[in-house]
């Protein structure tokens with residue numbers, strides 16, 4: 240029989256690596272809650288039409304990367320490729336806009352895209368993201384960018400570049416599209432195959448294509464920023480001024496367009512510059528999508544958000560000192576004392592301590608090895624003599640010292 244394996248591009252996160260994940264997730268929750276965000280959890284599966292209508296038909300995600308299937312009632316369902324569309328669906332479905340002028344949501348969870356797996360690019364990957372509804376910016380835009388940079392810096396990820404751009408609003412994108420097409424059409428035969436194929440449908444993608452032949456042509460293309468209306472220009476200038484005031488470093492990148500169709504005005508990406516990332520160095524992507532809520536049937540509501548890929552953050556997360564994962568590991572000198580060990584462990588857990596015990600009846604040596612491997616701070620050794628005297632032998636596994644402690648004062652001693 241062939242071996243059963245996980246689906247290509249979808250990884251197990253084993254207990255031995257989960258500490259680093261918890262660190263990222265804990266720091267993210269703390270950071271965004273300081274900014275007034277509250278968590279939302281939406282289903283992993285949504286009607287396919289939600290993603291087609293919001294992300295856009297001529298995008299890589301919708302064209303070729305979605306996991307779409309028919310359920311038994313012949314409905315087309317899709318594993319979410321991102322979180323923004325689902326949040327908007329929930330925001331509309333629960334009429335949140337009727338009761339809150341501004342809503343600030345965050346989420347953490349797995350997303351699914353059938354991309355070619357590589358370092359930093361997976362078919363199931365985790366995003367941490369934020370969405371704000373009801374604030375047209377530009378100060379909240381600056382605040383979000385600043386939030387991402389301070390979150391990453393607090394984790395020790397400091398080799399970063401923030402890139403920003405504006406796509407404008409209203410018909411700016413259309414006008415820009417026209418002038419870009421006028422520039423690209425005569426050069427079409429020199430573009431990469433991918434770009435030639437989607438030139439008419441989505442010419443903006445040529446700008447952020449990775450193919451060298453496209454990059455040479457994109458370098459000379461007309462600039463988006465030259466096509467902005469006066470209002471859009473002022474919005475972008477105020478965003479830059481706010482980032483300057485916060486001292487958040489950034490670079491204006493007029494070629495930044497991003498791969499989803501829903502964006503308007505502010506766009507941003509945070510690139511990791513460290514060597515560990517390889518080609519997938521976009522840690523965070525986000526932007527404003529002021530038209531989406533109306534397009535999906537709601538009232539005119541401005542919106543902005545971002546999402547970070549947690550696997551990519553892990554690739555550049557500096558190693559932290561290993562933390563103790565257990566307070567105490569209870570060890571018995573003889574197998575007959577196992578029930579006693581389980582009882583002591585139970586008492587200590589009730590006091591709020593993290594406790595494990597080896598209840599198999601193995602040798603002292605093997606139990607001590609397990610205590611060490613489980614990164615317990617203390618080992619509590621129980622022997623017959625100690626038991627009779629109402630004591631346990633407490634070994635400080637970090638300091639390498641030991642002492643006899645009364646059972647009744649064990650909790651107080653450990654708390655110290």
Ligand code: HAM
Pocket residue numbers: 320321322323352354359360361362363364365366368369370521522523524525526527543544545546547548549550551
């Ligand atoms: P996105 O740029 O498609 O934007 O994805 C955001 C981040 O998710 C990327 O910068 C990257 O770190 C991570 N990511 C994307 N695809 C993969 C993959 N296959 N493997 C590993 N990591 C990946 C969005 O998803 C938008 N929803 C962001 C947003 C929120 N815009 C407004 N609100």
